[in-house]
Amino acid sequence: LxxxxxxxxxxxxxxxxxxxxxxxxxxxxxxxxxxxxxxxxxxxxxxxxxxxxxxxxxxxxxxxxxxxxxxxxxxxxxxxxxxxxxxxxxxxxxxxxxxxxxxxxxxxxxxxxQPPLPAEPPTQLAPEAVQATVLASAASFPATASSLTSVNDCPIPEPSQSAALASLVPKMRGIEATQIAQEAEMAELRARSEEVLKSWYQQGVLGASEFVADVEGRVERVERRVRRAEREKEEAAAI
Incomplete structure (x- = not known):
């Protein structure tokens, strides 16, 4: 080797x-x-x-x-x-x-x-550099000690609570699968609703508008014919 x-x-x-x-x-x-x-x-x-x-x-x-x-x-x-x-x-x-x-x-x-020798400090820096590094970080020592103490004082949850949470994992996975299925169904319903709305607008609203426009055009043509007939009648009476 x-x-x-x-x-x-x-x-x-x-x-x-x-x-x-x-x-x-x-x-x-x-x-x-x-x-x-x-x-x-x-x-x-x-x-x-x-x-x-x-x-x-x-x-x-x-x-x-x-x-x-x-x-x-x-x-x-x-x-x-x-x-x-x-x-x-x-x-x-x-x-x-x-x-x-x-x-x-x-x-x-x-x-x-490689473990350092007992007589040597665990660093390759000079003693002055080590001292400067320690003194520069001295202000953070109390805060670090306080944080460690608070972490040590944090209560550990009861095993029964952890077991209860673990027992809920299958149920949560089932709920997640149900939500995914519901989202897929909602997406399909949105697509179908868009198709229905589009069909209603094209066949209902646009169809009715075209019918009204056609009727108005026919009425205008009839009015022009009536006016023309009245004008011809008035001219004939004047002669």
Whole structure:
């Protein structure tokens, strides 16, 4: 496992998400140098790989449940075992988004995952800068303490009330579904009302207006004929 890229794994044996440093590999194991290693170094490397594999198996067990036995034999080389572990670890990083985000944070700020020495302050700033920062924020300490106290004094709701609210969730979902159905029905009724109003206006109002206009036109034509006849009658009487 490339410890420069994957310097920690997750302590899932306790169902926590905190990162833990893995046992670093102090030497790079290569295929060309395996034949010349002594037994102590080889056994140390194999035991380290076995520890890494056991942690990775615990993670896979918690994430995916019981897994089948690994087909690899005990005679596999340390390099093959490391490659298999790195492949499986990369698979976990690609499947679990939180792990990938934590790896990005570690690559950007590795100091966050390394506990400081007891004799050193948990900062890289000078003591004067730390003092200035603390003094600048001293005015907000009482307000923060008061807020924390008020939060601590907030009563926790009774379990019965929480259970009653949780029991209302199915009913609320049913009401929401009813509201959605009612909104769809109202939209359909609005569309039908618009069609009825449009039909009434075109066939009723416009039809009546056209009828009245036609009658007025016919009356005007009759009046013109009557006036013409009266004028002709008056002219004939004058002659």
């Amino acid at each position: 490339d410890t420069r890229r994957h310097p920690f794994i997750f302590d899932t044996s306790r169902n926590t998400f905190g990162p833990r440093l893995i046992i670093p590999l102090t030497r790079d194991v290569t295929r060309g140098s395996l034949d010349t290693m002594d037994k102590s170094l080889d056994s140390t490397s194999l035991s380290t790989v076995a520890l890494l594999e056991s942690r990775l198996l615990r993670i896979e067990h918690l994430l995916y449940g019981p897994t089948a036995a690994s087909p690899s034999s005990q005679t596999d080389s340390a390099v093959d075992m490391l490659e298999d572990l790195e492949r499986r670890f990369n698979h976990l990083l690609s499947r679990i988004r939180v792990y990938g985000e934590l790896m990005k944070i570690y690559n950007s700020h590795p100091a966050l995952f």
